[in-house]
Amino acid sequence: xxxxxxxxxxxxxxxxxxxxxxxxxxxxxxxxxxxxxxxxxxxxxxxxxxxxxxxxxxxxxxxxxxxxxxxxxxxxxxxxxxxxxxxxxxxxxxxxxxxxxxxxxxxxxxxxxxxxxxxxxxxxxxxxxxxxxxxxxxxxxxxxxxxxxxxxxxxxxxxxxxxxxxxxxxxxxxxxxxxxxxxxxxxxxxxxxxxxxxxxxxxxxxxxxxxxxxxxxxxxxxxxxxxxxxxxxxxxxxxxxxxxxxxxxxxxxxxxxxxxxxxxxxxxxxxxxxxxxxxxxxxxxxxxxxxxxxxxxxxxxxxxxxxxxxxxxxxxxxxxxxxxxxxxxxxxxxxxxxxxxxxxxxxxxxxxxxxxxxxxxxxxxxxxxxxxxx
Numbered sequence: 001x002x003x004x005x006x007x008x009x010x011x012x013x014x015x016x017x018x019x020x021x022x023x024x025x026x027x028x029x030x031x032x033x034x035x036x037x038x039x040x041x042x043x044x045x046x047x048x049x050x051x052x053x054x055x056x057x058x059x060x061x062x063x064x065x066x067x068x069x070x071x072x073x074x075x076x077x078x079x080x081x082x083x084x085x086x087x088x089x090x091x092x093x094x095x096x097x098x099x100x101x102x103x104x105x106x107x108x109x110x111x112x113x114x115x116x117x118x119x120x121x122x123x124x125x126x127x128x129x130x131x132x133x134x135x136x137x138x139x140x141x142x143x144x145x146x147x148x149x150x151x152x153x154x155x156x157x158x159x160x161x162x163x164x165x166x167x168x169x170x171x172x173x174x175x176x177x178x179x180x181x182x183x184x185x186x187x188x189x190x191x192x193x194x195x196x197x198x199x200x201x202x203x204x205x206x207x208x209x210x211x212x213x214x215x216x217x218x219x220x221x222x223x224x225x226x227x228x229x230x231x232x233x234x235x236x237x238x239x240x241x242x243x244x245x246x247x248x249x250x251x252x253x254x255x256x257x258x259x260x261x262x263x264x265x266x267x268x269x270x271x272x273x274x275x276x277x278x279x280x281x282x283x284x285x286x287x288x289x290x291x292x293x294x295x296x297x298x299x300x301x302x303x304x305x306x307x308x309x310x311x312x313x314x315x316x317x318x319x320x321x322x323x324x325x326x327x328x329x330x331x332x333x334x335x336x337x338x339x340x341x342x343x344x345x346x347x348x349x350x351x352x353x354x355x356x357x358x359x360x361x362x363x364x365x366x367x368x369x370x371x372x373x374x
Contacts, residue, residue: 003068003104008058017043017058020070021094022283025150032144032275036283042131043072043092049236050127053078058092059108061101069095069102073109074127075116078231087370088113090123091131094151095158102158110373122167122370124149129230130241134170134343135159139364145304146274147342148172149366156367164369168228170343172364173355177303177331177339185357189325192318197260200326203251212256213242215264216307223309228345228368250297252334255326257319259311266310268323272300273340303331303339308351320354 008017018039025031043058045051054076061069072092080086090109095101106121113121125133132149137156144150192198203209217238224230233241255268277296281289310319331339343366344351 003098003100004062005104005108006060006062008060013060014040014043014058016060016067017070017092020060020067024094024096024152028150028152030141030143031150032146032278033281033283034146035278035281035285035289037285039283042127048127049234049240050076052234052236053231054127056127057112059105061095061105063096063098063101068098069093069105071105071109073112074123074125075118076127076231079229082231083229085120086118087120087122088116088118089125090121091126091133093124093135093155095155097152097154097158099158099161102155103162106159106162106164110371114373119374120370120372122368125229125368128233128237129224129227130233133229134366134368137169137365137367139172142174142363143275145340145342146278147304147306148364156369159369162371164371167368167370169346169368170366171346171362172343172366173341173352173360174363175339175341175355176359177328177336178358179332181325181328181332182357185321185325185328188318188321192321196265196314196317196319198265198319198322199258199260200322201256201258203254203256206247206249206251209249209251209254209256210242210246212264212267213246214238216267216269216309217241219264219267219309219311220307223312227348252330253303253327255323257322259314264311265314266308266319266323268308268327269306270303270327270339271306272297272334272336273302273304275302275304299335301335301337303327303336305339305341308354310350315350321357324354324358 008014018036022033041047054074057073059071060067070092071090074089074091076089095105110121124135135156136151140153217233221232250271253270257266259265274293274296277292280292
């Protein structure tokens with residue numbers, strides 16, 4: 001039976017768009033479902049400040065009256081202006097194992113891109129670099145994380161059959177936390193801290209980190225600027241993300257380093273893994289989801305790296321040793337045995353050098369695909 005594509009225009013269709021992955025991955029032991037309200041807010045044109053410079057359209061695929069696929073088309077005008085590439089993005093792509101479903105979804109976004117006069121379609125990508133990005137191509141037998149997408153192994157197979165090729169890859173590492181802080185790391189951190197006149201913030205409550213939120217995002221804008229597809233976060237977005245995430249941090253999982261003038265020199269934001277808690281919550285905070293999340297925040301054996309950055313003038317000077325020293329102390333104290341780096345570009349050797357002194361293993365790879373359509 002033919003696949004029917006319908007654009008999401010009603011609340012019922014929007015709910016169906018949100019619902020699909022929960023059904024497709026219901027019994028998958030590796031998929032980590034996002035919080036439904038968070039997904040809804042990201043896709044909401046009235047709530048997400050990225051819509052100040054983005055346009056989007058959402059579509060559903062139907063077969064015999066049943067929703068069997070979904071996709072978002074995104075035009076990020078800031079990306080086009082910065083990178084001078086007339087590309088449209090696709091994201092939030094999910095589909096049953098059927099090439100015709102995948103074809104119908106992708107061709108609908110290609111059609112939209114051509115109508116706009118654009119020359120390529122690439123993805124999966126979100127509105128910003130802080131959204132989920134990349135399609136998993138290796139590591140299907142590894143538990144997903146809150147910060148990264150998980151997908152069935154047939155996704156990349158079918159996407160490639162439709163003429164899409166690799167544009168870039170992100171890799172992820174699983175780090176084994178040592179039982180004690182390595183003496184070499186401890187000495188190096190002390191030497192670098194003293195030589196460069198740096199100091200470490202010892203925050204006890206999230207509100208003590210809040211004054212550094214703006215400098216953190218300013219550093220992200222500066223140091224992430226040349227990474228694949230990145231566009232600068234606006235003041236409105238910085239306020240949005242600060243409100244959304246900074247009250248939820250475990251301060252002992254955050255490392256902030258200041259220079260001798262008291263300005264932010266580097267940071268590492270991590271948190272206890274919420275993967276298993278989010279699986280139990282199944283997208284809902286109530287009635288029990290919040291309980292599982294709070295429990296995971298307090299007792300865990302795995303940590304997730306979310307963001308890390310070192311100011312350009314201090315790179316390659318050993319500052320990463322201070323970051324890792326502070327986090328290692330906290331992890332050991334809190335019983336953390338493993339850390340997930342989450343995705344980093346495969347050619348980002350600077351960030352990968354941070355893990356080189358630790359026992360680490362590349363265990364996941366995800367890909368941004370591209371197809372030139374004109």
